[in-house]
Amino acid sequence: xxxxxxxxxxxxxxxxxxxxxxxGALLPILHDVQHTLGYVPDDAxxxxxxxxxxxxxxxxGVVSFYHDFRHAAPGKVVIKVCRAESCQAVxxxxxxxxxxxxxxxxxxxxxxxxxxxxxxxxxxxxxALSPALVIGSEIHGRATPDRVDELLRAAxxxx
Amino acid sequence: xxxxxxxxxxxxxxxxxxxxxxQAIAAEALVRGIxxxxxxxxxxxxxxxxxxxxxALTPGGERTAYGPxxxxxxxxxxxxxxxxxxxxxxxxxxxxxxxxQIPYLAxxxxxxxxxxxxxxxxxxxxxxxxxxxxxxxAALSLDPMAIVEHVTTSGLRGRxxxxxxxxxxxxxxxxxxxxxxYIVANADEGDSGTxxxxxxxxxxxxxxxxxxxxxxxxxxxxxxYIYLRSEYPHAHTVxxxxxxxxxxxxxxGHNILxxxxxxxxxxxxxxxxYICGEETALLESLExxxxxxxxxxxLPALEGLFGCPTVVNNVITLASVPFxxxxxxxxxxxxxEGRSRGTLPLQLAGxxxxxxxxxxxxxxxxRELLYDFGGGSLSGRPIRAVQVGGPLGAYLPESQxxxxxxxxxxxxxxxxxGHGGIVVFDDTVDMAQMARYAMEFCAIESxxxxxxxxxxxxRGVEVVDKIVAGTEREANTALLRDLCDTMVGGSLCALGGMxxxxxxxxxxxxPEDFTKS
Ligand SMILES: Cc1cc2nc3c(=O)[nH]c(=O)nc-3n(C[C@H](O)[C@H](O)[C@H](O)COP(=O)(O)O)c2cc1C
Ligand code: SF4
Numbered sequence: 179x180x181x182x183x184x185x186x187x188x189x190x191x192x193x194x195x196x197x198x199x200x201x202g203a204l205l206p207i208l209h210d211v212q213h214t215l216g217y218v219p220d221d222a223x224x225x226x227x228x229x230x231x232x233x234x235x236x237x238x239g240v241v242s243f244y245h246d247f248r249h250a251a252p253g254k255v256v257i258k259v260c261r262a263e264s265c266q267a268v269x270x271x272x273x274x275x276x277x278x279x280x281x282x283x284x285x286x287x288x289x290x291x292x293x294x295x296x297x298x299x300x301x302x303x304x305x306a307l308s309p310a311l312v313i314g315s316e317i318h319g320r321a322t323p324d325r326v327d328e329l330l331r332a333a334x335x336x337x
Numbered sequence: 338x339x340x341x342x343x344x345x346x347x348x349x350x351x352x353x354x355x356x357x358x359x360q361a362i363a364a365e366a367l368v369r370g371i372x373x374x375x376x377x378x379x380x381x382x383x384x385x386x387x388x389x390x391x392x393a394l395t396p397g398g399e400r401t402a403y404g405p406x407x408x409x410x411x412x413x414x415x416x417x418x419x420x421x422x423x424x425x426x427x428x429x430x431x432x433x434x435x436x437x438q439i440p441y442l443a444x445x446x447x448x449x450x451x452x453x454x455x456x457x458x459x460x461x462x463x464x465x466x467x468x469x470x471x472x473x474x475a476a477l478s479l480d481p482m483a484i485v486e487h488v489t490t491s492g493l494r495g496r497x498x499x500x501x502x503x504x505x506x507x508x509x510x511x512x513x514x515x516x517x518x519y520i521v522a523n524a525d526e527g528d529s530g531t532x533x534x535x536x537x538x539x540x541x542x543x544x545x546x547x548x549x550x551x552x553x554x555x556x557x558x559x560x561x562y563i564y565l566r567s568e569y570p571h572a573h574t575v576x577x578x579x580x581x582x583x584x585x586x587x588x589x590g591h592n593i594l595x596x597x598x599x600x601x602x603x604x605x606x607x608x609x610x611y612i613c614g615e616e617t618a619l620l621e622s623l624e625x626x627x628x629x630x631x632x633x634x635x636l637p638a639l640e641g642l643f644g645c646p647t648v649v650n651n652v653i654t655l656a657s658v659p660f661x662x663x664x665x666x667x668x669x670x671x672x673x674e675g676r677s678r679g680t681l682p683l684q685l686a687g688x689x690x691x692x693x694x695x696x697x698x699x700x701x702x703x704r705e706l707l708y709d710f711g712g713g714s715l716s717g718r719p720i721r722a723v724q725v726g727g728p729l730g731a732y733l734p735e736s737q738x739x740x741x742x743x744x745x746x747x748x749x750x751x752x753x754x755g756h757g758g759i760v761v762f763d764d765t766v767d768m769a770q771m772a773r774y775a776m777e778f779c780a781i782e783s784x785x786x787x788x789x790x791x792x793x794x795x796r797g798v799e800v801v802d803k804i805v806a807g808t809e810r811e812a813n814t815a816l817l818r819d820l821c822d823t824m825v826g827g828s829l830c831a832l833g834g835m836x837x838x839x840x841x842x843x844x845x846x847x848p849e850d851f852t853k854s
Contacts, residue, residue: 201643202605204625209567209606230625243627244608246567262529263724264760266774267687268715300611300778302568303532304349305760306384306685306692315570319352319384 183221189214190222194229204230204240208247217248252295253288255333258312259321261298264305269322273309274298276323280330293334339372340420343391343400345454347380347539348571349532354408355388361411362390366420373420379540381454382694383441390414391436394422397466401426402433441691441710446672448660448680449653450696453540459578461586464543470588472659476551477596484555485511488658490666492678497523497614497651498726498755498831500744506648509638510556513646518558520549521623521642521649524565524572525607525614528727530686530758534652536694538565538572541656542579546589546602548655551662552648553600561602562642563652564619567609576604611728611782615830616649618784629784630830651756653682673699677743685711687760688720697742704738706759718763722847724771726755728778729835731842732771751842753835768847773801775839779832789824790833796820797840804851814851817844 193210197203207226212218218241227237241247259274281289281296288295304310307319311326313333318325344350344359359375366373381389386404393400403410403419410431419426426432433439447453456463464470476484489504510518522545526534537545549561565573580602583589591599605623607613613622617631620642641647657679661669669679677699683706685692690712697706707713707720714720722732731752733740740746747754762771776797783791797820803813821837828834844851 202623202625205605205608205622209608240625240627244610246607246609260529262778263728263771263774264530264686264758266771267760267762267766299568299609300782301527301529301531302348303526303535304352305530305532305687305758306689306694307349307352307387308687310352317348317352319349 185215186219186222187225190225194226198229204232204237205244208241208244212247216252217250220249253292255293255314256295256297256312258297258299258302260300260302260304260308260310262301262305264301265309268308270309273311273321273323273326276326277311280327294330338395339374340422341374341376341393341396342420343376343378343393344388345380346377346458346571347387347454347536348569349384350380350387350389351571353387353405357408358388358390358406358411361408365411365415369415371415371420376457378456379454379458380536380694381436381442382450382536383439383691384693385691386433389433389436392419392422400436402436402439403429403431404433406431441693441695444710445696446680446698447696448669448672449544449657450536450541450682450694451660452544453536453694456541458540458542458575459582461543461582461588464541468663469543469659470547472662473547473550473588474594475662476554477594477598481511481555481557484551484662487661487666488555491657491661491669492666492673492676493654493657493661493669494677494744495651496653496657496681496756497616498528498753500754503650503654506638506650507552507555509636510558510646510648513639515645517560517643517645518556519642519645519647520552520556520558520561520655521619521647522549522561522563522655523614523616523619523649523651524563524569525611525619526566526569526652526756527611527614528730528756528758530724530760531684531727531756532686533682533684533694533757535569535572537652537656538569539575542572542576543583543588544656544659545576545652546579546583548658549602550589550593550600551658552650552655554598556646556648558646558648559599559601561600562623563602563604564607564613564623565604566607566614573604573606580604611778612784612830612832615832618830619649620647627784630786632829653756674741675699675743675745677745681742681754681757683742683757683759685759685761688714688716688763689761690715699743700741702739702741703733703759706742707738707761711761714761714763716763716765718765720761721764721766722762722768722771724760724762724839725758726753727758728775729753729831729838730755730758731838732768732846733842734846751838753838768843768850769801769805769853772840772843772851773798773805775836775843776801779836783832787828787833789820789827790829790836793820793824793833794836797824797836801840801851805854807852807854810852814844
């Protein structure tokens with residue numbers, strides 16, 4: 179097994195220190211690790227399993243069950259675009275197609291320059307202002323291909 | 338006196354630029370040397386008008402609305418004197434008049450949403466000033482059974498989807514024995530077309546806290562969890578701030594208001610799994626496991642979280658409780674009709690001109706909601722179908738728009754109200770594709786326990802594709818119906834068991850979409 183890299187060890191230890199004693203600690207721990215690293219690396223699993231007295235398979239089973247947890251590092255900016263009914267009703271599919279074409283990637287992929295990762299989401303609770311998407315930490319409503327272009331430009335220039 | 342300017346921090350408002358409007362207002366006021374007080378409220382629920390900016394000239398004074406305000410409207414609003422109540426401001430192109438007189442709002446019956454969009458969500462003083470904690474104070478003077486009695490009298494049924502009488506569930510938990518009991522708020526709000534839970538959590542979080550505390554007093558639970566979907570980061574922040582504030586002021590934690598009773602509350606985040614809105618999967622998830630549905634019995638009321646008696650209620654169910662305790666169960670029951678008592682916060686979504694939150698007593702029709710409130714479709718084209726009750730809800734054609742909002746009336750037409758979401762589609766919708774999507778969604782979100790749900794849904798996608806492509810159309814249509822039967826009969830929970838509703842309603846009401854090619 180490869181030696182755990184320092185950031186992974188740090189992230190896991192910090193998360194364990196914060197949550198280990200809480201009932202049902204696994205999800206809060208995984209959220210913390212992903213928050214710090216952007217994903218849940220495979221080598222984070224053994225120490226978590228050990229600390230919670232679970233098997234590695236159990237922890238792995240939980241990580242893979244939930245759509246939120248990534249298995250590989252994402253790009254600098256994660257884009258989550260809604261696929262659900264309300265957004266479909268007002269052109270969400272066009273927005274999704276535009277994003278895929280512009281970025282040259284499919285769902286779950288990251289652009290070659292490491293800038294953007296595109297993920298589907300099933301409802302952002304912004305259904306009165308569909309279509310909706312999240313870029314980084316910001317939510318946007320009434321999305322159109324033109325508006326998406328503006329937002330991507332702003333995200334690229336770090337604005 | 339400083340004018341008070343309200344700019345929502347509700348995530349819907351943020352999604353159309355509320356943050357930049359707030360910054361522009363602050364900057365403009367500074368440049369002009371005008372003193373103002375900025376308050377970040379929740380949303381009034383008129384999303385087509387967001388960012389909706391309100392001005393009050395005195396604390397508690399009448400509020401005047403402007404919307405939708407763009408960043409570049411701000412200078413002209415100051416020029417027109419919107420901060421002084423000048424007559425010229427009434428002529429501004431964004432002027433909407435007194436907020437409470439906007440027909441969309443004036444025609445509602447806001448019992449649960451009375452404070453949402455009105456108050457500063459994290460000000461406990463504001464909450465108190467607007468009738469907050471009256472339910473809790475009443476509950477503290479009652480014995481537990483009398484609290485349950487109020488809820489039973491109110492006729493309140495679960496707003497999460499299953500519409501189970503809340504009083505009965507509470508009574509079961511109250512009568513159960515265990516070393517610990519829990520109150521769990523189901524804030525997973527996974528249905529597309531719904532956002533009422535989010536609005537409450539972002540706009541009036543103390544109401545949920547109060548409702549959960551009352552539930553704790555009623556059943557003898559001293560710990561509560563809010564299981565919040567991870568897609569709601571703003572709600573997360575607000576809830577944590579509100580819990581901290583309530584704890585400091587003695588409304589939560591040890592010895593609540595000197596009563597000798599305890600109630601501790603914590604927010605836990607989900608991780609993007611629709612099935613974790615199902616109550617038993619939610620409990621598994623809270624315990625740190627995969628969100629696999631548990632067979633019932635045992636009922637969560639008897640053996641729920643960590644094996645202990647547990648109340649699991651939707652956010653809106655719990656948020657309805659403070660009113661019921663403050664005003665009495667009968668005051669709530671006096672709204673509504675038949676076995677659907679009280680009000681339902683409905684959510685107008687999708688292709689609708691005036692999307693937003695409409696709280697009305699049961700009995701209003703779908704047509705009134707779509708046209709009188711919603712103003713028809715956003716595109717201006719005819720409304721062809723609406724899906725009520727989320728991804729497991731039926732698609733209804735125009736001929737069913739006169740159905741009243743009433744649990745039993747919906748069951749009668751093979752539909753359900755669910756969490757009150759109404760997603761509108763115009764005549765460009767392809768209903769065969771919507772049926773396909775329903776099957777696909779079930780395949781993506783299945784917990785995997787039952788074969789008809791896990792495998793049947795994937796087959797369902799293929800079969801819809803064949804029907805649309807014209808491959809042995811009749812045989813495949815029969816196969817699709819068979820598949821739906823198997824899913825209804827062989828699924829442990831409503832994900833597999835009710836996905837057939839959108840599929841079959843699309844097929845039955847819009848058969849022409851399946852035979853276009
Ligand atoms: C697949 C599935 C998803 C569900 N999602 C939610 C949800 O997101 N929020 C919710 O309150 N109830 C949801 N429910 C209903 C819950 O299982 C349960 O009935 C509810 O939490 C009980 O609370 P209530 O009586 O206050 O409605 C879902 C049910 C199923 C079968
Ligand atoms: S019906 Fe589907 S989601 Fe529900 S328990 Fe069965 S497999 Fe899981």
